[in-house]
Amino acid sequence: MKVISFLFTIGFILLGAGALISGIKKYKQCKGKTFGKITGIHESEDRDKDGYLTRYYSPEFEYKVDGHTYHGIGDTSYEHYKKIKIDGNIKVFYNPENPEEHYTKGGGISVAFFGAFLLILGLCGAFAFIDSLIS
Numbered sequence: 001m002k003v004i005s006f007l008f009t010i011g012f013i014l015l016g017a018g019a020l021i022s023g024i025k026k027y028k029q030c031k032g033k034t035f036g037k038i039t040g041i042h043e044s045e046d047r048d049k050d051g052y053l054t055r056y057y058s059p060e061f062e063y064k065v066d067g068h069t070y071h072g073i074g075d076t077s078y079e080h081y082k083k084i085k086i087d088g089n090i091k092v093f094y095n096p097e098n099p100e101e102h103y104t105k106g107g108g109i110s111v112a113f114f115g116a117f118l119l120i121l122g123l124c125g126a127f128a129f130i131d132s133l134i135s
Contacts, residue, residue: 012122019115030093036063057081065099074104
């Protein structure tokens with residue numbers, strides 16, 4: 001049982017650190033801001049451990065930077081597609097040096113906060129694991 005706990009602890013630390021670094025990097029690089037136009041709905045699905053299927057919907061959009069059009073899928077998902085307004089606007093943060101790199105609400109700094117949370121969870125688990133070895 002201790003081995004499984006240790007593996008989960010390591011997993012949380014690695015996943016948290018990766019998400020934290022990725023979120024901060026994207027947040028720092030994507031300083032350009034524009035509004036995109038929502039052009040469609042991206043559907044994804046997930047099954048829980050009991051086999052229950054949940055569908056998620058994210059906005060598909062396009063945005064223009066220096067006369068070039070780029071496409072993306074929003075970082076926020078909804079359980080009801082009616083929350084997404086086709087032809088509506090969406091705020092897009094993009095990297096001025098590489099405009100294809102972007103994020104929307106729910107990405108960037110939100111990913112960094114989620115990563116920090118996982119990292120803290122992992123570190124708490126690591127301290128508990130080490131404490132159990134010492135005692």
